[in-house]
Amino acid sequence: GNSVTQMEGPVTLSEEAFLTINCTYTATGYPSLFWYVQYPGEGLQLLLKATKADDKGSNKGFEATYRKETTSFHLEKGSVQVSDSAVYFCALQYSGGYQKVTFGTGTKLQVIP
Amino acid sequence: AAGVIQSPRHLIKEKRETATLKCYPIPRHDTVYWYQQGPGQDPQFLISFYEKMQSDKGSIPDRFSAQQFSDYHSELNMSSLELGDSALYFCASTAGTSGDIEQYFGPGTRLTVT
Numbered sequence: 001g002n003s004v005t006q007m008e009g010p011v012t013l014s015e016e017a018f019l020t021i022n023c024t025y026t027a028t029g030y031p032s033l034f035w036y037v038q039y040p041g042e043g044l045q046l047l048l049k050a051t052k053a054d055d056k057g058s059n060k061g062f063e064a065t066y067r068k069e070t071t072s073f074h075l076e077k078g079s080v081q082v083s084d085s086a087v088y089f090c091a092l093q094y095s096g097g098y099q100k101v102t103f104g105t106g107t108k109l110q111v112i113p
Numbered sequence: 114a115a116g117v118i119q120s121p122r123h124l125i126k127e128k129r130e131t132a133t134l135k136c137y138p139i140p141r142h143d144t145v146y147w148y149q150q151g152p153g154q155d156p157q158f159l160i161s162f163y164e165k166m167q168s169d170k171g172s173i174p175d176r177f178s179a180q181q182f183s184d185y186h187s188e189l190n191m192s193s194l195e196l197g198d199s200a201l202y203f204c205a206s207t208a209g210t211s212g213d214i215e216q217y218f219g220p221g222t223r224l225t226v227t
Binding site for chain 2: 043046049093094
């Protein structure tokens with residue numbers, strides 16, 4: 001079946017440090033890939049997405065590239081801020097109507113001043 | 114812009130009681146999905162509806178049932194509640210025929226079973 005694997009957390013970084021959160025997936029065909037963010041006590045927000053191989057999704061300084069050859073969608077940000085502290089979920093979803101989202105286990109990021 | 118609305122936001126129930134969670138999708142969205150997120154866990158898909166018909170089913174216990182109404186809102190009914198049902202329940206919606214697969218998530222209902 002389909003699955004998403006993320007690096008274990010929590011990840012603790014100093015402000016302005018470089019962030020990488022690894023994500024790999026197992027799927028048949030060509031799903032779309034997503035990163036969702038969940039701030040403390042809040043719901044899920046879509047951070048960025050990529051719908052086909054070699055696409056790069058980007059938003060708020062975060063970016064991730066859909067790598068079909070390595071089945072990966074690693075999240076990166078050049079300079080993190082305290083306000084980026086949250087849980088980040090990598091996810092996949094097929095197109096074709098009414099398709100569920102399959103989430104990874106989430107990676108908690110804590111950014112310290 | 115209007116978002117997905119869930120009610121109530123918080124709910125406390127005792128074991129063996131029943132609970133009803135409601136979800137109001139974004140206007141003109143006709144597809145609703147329910148997810149359960151246990152403490153420290155990733156969201157798990159429960160069930161989805163398109164045009165009032167069940168479109169997919171995931172790991173939803175037999176004690177749970179759901180439906181979608183003519184105004185496209187959905188309700189998740191949970192009976193014989195167990196401690197393990199304590200979780201954050203998300204609803205998401207899409208416009209099923211629009212070609213845009215992105216699911217828009219509500220803020221969630223936090224259910225605590227004591």
